[in-house]
Amino acid sequence: MNKRFGIDDWRCETCGLDRYKCQCSPAPRTTLTDDTQVYPEHRRLKENGQQEGYVVLAKEERAKGFVRPVRRSYVHTKCGTLTTLGQSLAETYARDPHFYSGTFCCGCGTHFPVGADGEFVWDGSNEKVGT
Numbered sequence: 001m002n003k004r005f006g007i008d009d010w011r012c013e014t015c016g017l018d019r020y021k022c023q024c025s026p027a028p029r030t031t032l033t034d035d036t037q038v039y040p041e042h043r044r045l046k047e048n049g050q051q052e053g054y055v056v057l058a059k060e061e062r063a064k065g066f067v068r069p070v071r072r073s074y075v076h077t078k079c080g081t082l083t084t085l086g087q088s089l090a091e092t093y094a095r096d097p098h099f100y101s102g103t104f105c106c107g108c109g110t111h112f113p114v115g116a117d118g119e120f121v122w123d124g125s126n127e128k129v130g131t
Contacts, residue, residue: 049109081107
């Protein structure tokens with residue numbers, strides 16, 4: 001699957017517009033998982049199917065608190081593989097469950113959708129990732 005998912009899919013909860021058209025409030029500050037600035041090439045895929053870098057909410061955004069528990073692992077319902085997230089990715093999901101439109105499966109080696117119609121559940125539950 002060649003479709004990439006991520007922050008470019010961000011929509012304002014108030015007006016529904018994308019991050020470039022919304023006038024309600026600025027999109028939250030983001031970085032890559034290593035706290036560096038987001039650069040366009042971060043989406044290039046490595047041999048294992050993962051991106052070179054993943055966008056997360058910046059530390060100060062995550063420090064505002066979480067609306068869901070911080071969970072580190074999810075299961076791909078199509079193949080049954082358990083994938084474990086890094087802490088900043090897990091905290092981004094906990095702060096804003098709708099931040100991402102897709103995530104990576106270590107078993108399949110590619111990205112798939114999350115959300116109500118997505119293919120992942122949090123480990124130990126039936127709760128869909130991204131809801």
